[in-house]
Amino acid sequence: DTAVSQTPKYLVTQMGNDKSIKCEQNLGHDTMYWYKQDSKKFLKIMFSYNNKELIINETVPNRFSPKSPDKAHLNLHINSLELGDSAVYFCASSQDRVTGGNQPQHFGDGTRLSIL
């Protein structure tokens, strides 16, 4: 019955590897997001999709590629992992902004990525 679930919760891997993080929401929301929270605790938006369409694409290395197979899922694939990619990655979702106005975002529990 988890609202926004992301897997895995912990990811430890070596530099240069490729990895994916999955996110699913069962809230019926139209908009999903990926955030990165670094060691200084800043939460920074990376991407946002609305009904499978990319609407926010911040300045993120193109090693990061989001994919939204349907509006309930937003996955994040990262190629050639670097030490600086170590962080907590949060997925979030919210109701449609056009019809619902400014709605709060619901966050998953985060994926703690550690690069060795």
Add this chain to the structure above:
Amino acid sequence: GQNIDQPTEMTATEGAIVQINCTYQTSGFNGLFWYQQHAGEAPTFLSYNVLDGLEEKGRFSSFLSRSKGYSYLLLKELQMKDSASYLCAVSRDDYKLSFGAGTTVTVRA
């Protein structure tokens, strides 16, 4: 872009009141959110202000002054479980949400 400033840390006693200030500068302001984040957990929504004034929700209240670029979150009757990081987040008219670095509140017995 936007600058969002909030104090790094605050400490208060159980049962007391704490006020967390947040100042911001942004174009296309479209509302301000407050989130609570316990260590190692996800941020959870606390409050939203888009018009000037005070919004009250139980022990938590949030205030906004758009002309001053200022908001505060007021936590009353502090409990130990309120020890957490409190994030101020500014929404723009393109619906991008920008977060401050968070204020870590420690509640002492």
